Amino acid sequence: MKFHTEYLVLHTKNRREYLNITHDVAGALKKSGVKEGMVLVAAMHITAGVYINDAENGLIADIDEWLETLAPQERKYRHHLTGEDNGDAHLKNLLIGHEVVIPITEGRLDFGPWQQVYYAEFDGRRDKRVIIKIMGE
Amino acid sequence: MKFHTEYLVLHTKNRREYLNITHDVAGALKKSGVKEGMVLVAAMHITAGVYINDAENGLIADIDEWLETLAPQERKYRHHLTGEDNGDAHLKNLLIGHEVVIPITEGRLDFGPWQQVYYAEFDGRRDKRVIIKIMGE
Amino acid sequence: MKFHTEYLVLHTKNRREYLNITHDVAGALKKSGVKEGMVLVAAMHITAGVYINDAENGLIADIDEWLETLAPQERKYRHHLTGEDNGDAHLKNLLIGHEVVIPITEGRLDFGPWQQVYYAEFDGRRDKRVIIKIMGE
Numbered sequence: 001m002k003f004h005t006e007y008l009v010l011h012t013k014n015r016r017e018y019l020n021i022t023h024d025v026a027g028a029l030k031k032s033g034v035k036e037g038m039v040l041v042a043a044m045h046i047t048a049g050v051y052i053n054d055a056e057n058g059l060i061a062d063i064d065e066w067l068e069t070l071a072p073q074e075r076k077y078r079h080h081l082t083g084e085d086n087g088d089a090h091l092k093n094l095l096i097g098h099e100v101v102i103p104i105t106e107g108r109l110d111f112g113p114w115q116q117v118y119y120a121e122f123d124g125r126r127d128k129r130v131i132i133k134i135m136g137e
Numbered sequence: 138m139k140f141h142t143e144y145l146v147l148h149t150k151n152r153r154e155y156l157n158i159t160h161d162v163a164g165a166l167k168k169s170g171v172k173e174g175m176v177l178v179a180a181m182h183i184t185a186g187v188y189i190n191d192a193e194n195g196l197i198a199d200i201d202e203w204l205e206t207l208a209p210q211e212r213k214y215r216h217h218l219t220g221e222d223n224g225d226a227h228l229k230n231l232l233i234g235h236e237v238v239i240p241i242t243e244g245r246l247d248f249g250p251w252q253q254v255y256y257a258e259f260d261g262r263r264d265k266r267v268i269i270k271i272m273g274e
Numbered sequence: 275m276k277f278h279t280e281y282l283v284l285h286t287k288n289r290r291e292y293l294n295i296t297h298d299v300a301g302a303l304k305k306s307g308v309k310e311g312m313v314l315v316a317a318m319h320i321t322a323g324v325y326i327n328d329a330e331n332g333l334i335a336d337i338d339e340w341l342e343t344l345a346p347q348e349r350k351y352r353h354h355l356t357g358e359d360n361g362d363a364h365l366k367n368l369l370i371g372h373e374v375v376i377p378i379t380e381g382r383l384d385f386g387p388w389q390q391v392y393y394a395e396f397d398g399r400r401d402k403r404v405i406i407k408i409m410g411e
Contacts, residue, residue, distance in 0.1 A: 001138060001275060001411055003310040005379055036140040038177055038272060040312055040375050044386030046327045052235050053183045058215035059227055066208065066228050071340065078332035090333055091340050094370055096231055098326050101177050101238055101375055103270035105142055110268055112181030131384055133377035135312060135410070136272070137138055138275055173277040175314055175409060189372050190320045195352035196364055203345065203365050233368055238314050238375055240407035242279055247405055249318030273409070274275055 004032030004134040007044075012124030018060045019119040021050075021130065025102070026109055028132045035107045037136015042099035044131055047089035047123035049096040055116045067092045067122075089122035096120050104136055141169030141271040144181075149261030155197045156256045158267065162239070163246055165269045172244045174273015179236035181268055184226035184260035186233040192253045204229045204259075226259035233257050241273055278306030278408040281318075286398030292334045293393045295404065299376070300383055302406045309381045311410015316373035318405055321363035321397035323370040329390045341366045341396075363396035370394050378410055
């Protein structure tokens with residue numbers, strides 16, 4: 001049984017940003033030498049998520065607008081009584097999802113044609129981490 | 138350590154459809170011979186999801202209506218500038234979730250009384266795939 | 275390869291409640307003796323979820339209000355024709371997510387600074403179960 005762990009440090013310029021990290025996940029898989037198993041890719045913060053979808057800029061703008069409609073930044077959240085201003089980022093995280101698990105077959109991410117792994121930052125402009133944990137043989 | 142991989146090919150008649158695939162997942166588990174471990178069931182497309190919920194037709198109609206309220210098909214998405222017409226399907230996928238991980242205990246899916254695995258198609262009428270990856274002993 | 279399985283029984287006083295179960299998950303991990311691997315924490319019901327977020331009471335009230343806005347209890351759901359009154363609980367479950375997978379590194383839950391595991395009850399006041407399945411070495 002093999003295990004391989006990597007931590008990505010991401011620092012976005014904007015409060016909200018969507019970063020394609022497929023290449024990083026595939027790189028970690030290659031280093032691990034695992035041929036069969038699973039990869040867990042998880043945000044280590046509660047104001048950022050990880051999801052699988054398309055690398056298409058129009059869609060990414062649609063996703064951002066949609067998340068802002070369902071969990072607006074400007075709403076008065078009780079969470080802001082603590083001094084924070086990121087209540088929306090917590091809700092966006094719950095909506096988009098916190099982690100993904102990806103199958104590994106014959107040494108590669110066993111994805112369909114358009115699947116890409118994205119890091120969704122909802123409260124950026126500082127260092128944040130993502131863990132890649134690979135488990136298999 | 139045992140690994141077992143199967144691919145389901147699903148082809149719905151309608152654009153949106155919800156298919157109970159619990160029997161397929163349980164069948165794959167039986168073939169694998171795994172007694173303890175985890176099953177990953179994941180859509181291989183970005184306009185379809187996998188979720189766990191009830192096999193009740195009224196609820197399934199509720200889910201469909203609810204998803205359509207939160208991510209309507211008829212909205213003008215930027216993604217449609219690429220020639221696609223399925224922006225809503227991407228957002229519905231993000232909402233419902235892309236994959237599930239199910240515990241295996243004593244050779245069976247360790248589910249509570251009403252849990253069933255569903256494939257949620259949001260842009261059907263063509264062949265689409267789901268991967269079942271089993272890992273355990 | 276080691277496997278460890280525990281079932282938590284939760285019984286809330288209110289219809290909706292959010293319980294921090296991080297301590298239970300960490301306790302199960304300690305008992306398992308696993309140093310590297312993954313923990314799956316999953317609701318065994320379809321009207322309750324598991325998510326990772328902050329242990330801050332204002333935020334928890336925000337989450338509850340937000341879920342009630344997006345999937346209101348009082349709406350007339352088709353599911354209620356079966357005699358049930360918990361259509362909203364099924365939809366809230368789909369939104370918040372049904373399970374989480376947590377990385378294990380050096381014998382501990384490999385979490386960032388604020389990550390906590392929560393059980394989200396949407397139709398409580400009776401015994402309900404959560405499974406903790408640990409897999410690793």
